[in-house]
Amino acid sequence: MESVVSQYPEFSCISISYWRDEEIIEKLTMHMSDVDMWLFSGQIPYGFAKKWSRITQPMFYVPSSGSSLYKTLLHIAYKQKIPFEQLSFDTLHPTELERVFLESEIASKPLYLKHYEEEILTDEVVRYHYELWKSGKTLAAVTCLKNAQYELSKLGVPAFRVLPTQSAVVSTLALILQTHETMHFKDTQIAVQMIEFDSFSSLTKDTFSTDEIYKIEIKMTEKLLEYTKKINGSLKSAGPGRFVIFTTHGLLREMTRDFTVVPDFAILQLKGHDAVTSGIGIGQTVYEAEINAGTALLHAKEFHKGASMVVLDDKTIIGPLGQPEQITYGYATKHLQALSEQTSLSVATLSKLESILRKIGKIEINAHDLAQYMSIMPRSARRILTELESKGFAQVIGEENPHPRGRPRKIYQIILKQDH
Incomplete structure (x- = not known):
């Protein structure tokens, strides 16, 4: 990656390496004020950075595509003589791995794959390959992770790394430049x-x-x-x-x-x-x-x-x-305009409600919590919820009583469907 980046004078690169997952956040913290964009070598550091959610700069990672796998498989087939059905893989998408096998006219199908979308511990990936190898189901591991290859080799597992292709790095750099130009325009x-x-x-x-x-x-x-x-x-x-x-x-x-x-x-x-x-x-x-x-x-x-x-x-x-109750919402969406016409609530109010539900990650809420998020009186929040209930866009699914002597709070399930 560094050799490709060095060919582009538009970029000034700071190389950051880590060997343990717990170092990722520490390394990111050290350089947060030094960079305009983040380019990760793979999904694991990218996933940890995304979950941390403290980075405000745009983040990218070089995907491990099927095209970068061909060279590794060729080396395994001709030099190592290991049957493909006795290999374990990680990171790659199942459909992409199957496509590579099909295009390479490999008779067998890939049997062992550790695919992940979000952050995952390197140790979990290493353990997956190691257990398969230890039980005799596989003879080698094909990994997209430098650290996983290193740890597997220490455990005695033959491990082959899939390196990102130059074209994948170039494509990602082009995306970074485009994003930078867009941000400059916005700034x-x-x-x-x-x-x-x-x-x-x-x-x-x-x-x-x-x-x-x-x-x-x-x-x-x-x-x-x-x-x-x-x-x-x-x-x-x-x-x-x-x-x-x-x-x-x-x-x-x-x-x-x-x-x-x-x-x-x-x-x-x-x-x-x-x-x-x-x-x-x-x-x-x-x-x-x-x-x-x-x-x-x-x-x-x-x-x-x-x-x-x-x-x-x-x-x-x-x-x-x-x-803490900061929300992001819009007020010009068509489906909210349709909902507003069917209720006595404004589009802005419905948009705030939709944003709040998206922020808390669920569709259940009570009047007390809604009032806090909207910075309104509880009676106003109850009016919103009862209006939605009367029009069929909400229903009471239970009650909670946080204070023994207080009045129970109704819990509403919100169903903001356009085709109601």
């Missing part, structure tokens, strides 16, 4: 951040005057100018207590850690009751970005004072930033 998109604060919140009955309000506005403007400088933006006033900042997608995405944390308002030195409500909009034009920022601000206000929301150019809504 240069226009971003607008609307910021709103309550000029009256800092006033007392004794100090209430237009002069005091004006002083607060001036002080806030000075602080916002300092914040605007940090994101290389430009600031304009949009009325009492409201400001608009123009910058780029990439700078705001970096400031908010890929739209997961609240923008750095520490520079404003605000008190708790002066919480800033913010809406970030991304667009192809200034007009589109400003419209999206206004929409984001309205959604932020729906959650609570001091919330920050984002509306991307594809109308996806993200937020509230920095909150």
Whole structure:
């Protein structure tokens, strides 16, 4: 892989090696701030990185394709004289392995294959090959993993490694370049951040005057100018207590850690009751970005004072930033529009609900949990669920009582079917 990458001057490569699975996360942590893209040699390190979910840069791995297997099988057949039905394989997809056998006119079918989609321990792969060899079912192992080959060889198992083909590495590099160009385009998109604060919140009955309000506005403007400088933006006033900042997608995405944390308002030195409500909009034009920022601000206000929301150019809504109940949802899908027409619920509400269910990984929820995720009152959450139940899109499947003296909470199963 390194020899192929070195042929492309567009790439600056940092080589990272590991021998034990438990080293993967440690190695990734050490270099997280040094790279723009991650290229893994195979599915195992890629799977661990994906499960860790702390990496924000795009990740790729070179697939172990059937074409890279031909050379290994040829070596085994002519030099090792090992029957193909006495080989064990890993990583490759079953249909791909069968296709290689068929195209190579191998009479037998592959009998032993350890296929996996997500992360898997190298030890599990090694154990699979070793047990087959130890029991006499196989004479050798064909692996796509460098570490597995090394461990199997120590155990005395003849192990042959399938190396990624040069064409597979080149194809993956082309995909990385394309992704980088797309990201660069997105980073240069226009971003607008609307910021709103309550000029009256800092006033007392004794100090209430237009002069005091004006002083607060001036002080806030000075602080916002300092914040605007940090994101290389430009600031304009949009009325009492409201400001608009123009910058780029990439700078705001970096400031908010890929739209997961609240923008750095520490520079404003605000008190708790002066919480800033913010809406970030991304667009192809200034007009589109400003419209999206206004929409984001309205959604932020729906959650609570001091919330920050984002509306991307594809109308996806993200937020509230920095909150554990942060969700990502859209509001323009056809099936949700159809559901909205059959209920008294808005498309935005249905979209939030759909996103929440996707986030928690199940279709069962109670009103208390729904209220927490949506930042609404429990009675409002109960109204949503009872409305869905009355129209046949939800049904009560049980109750739970977290507090012995409290009222049992109904558990609803949500069925958002378009063809209802």
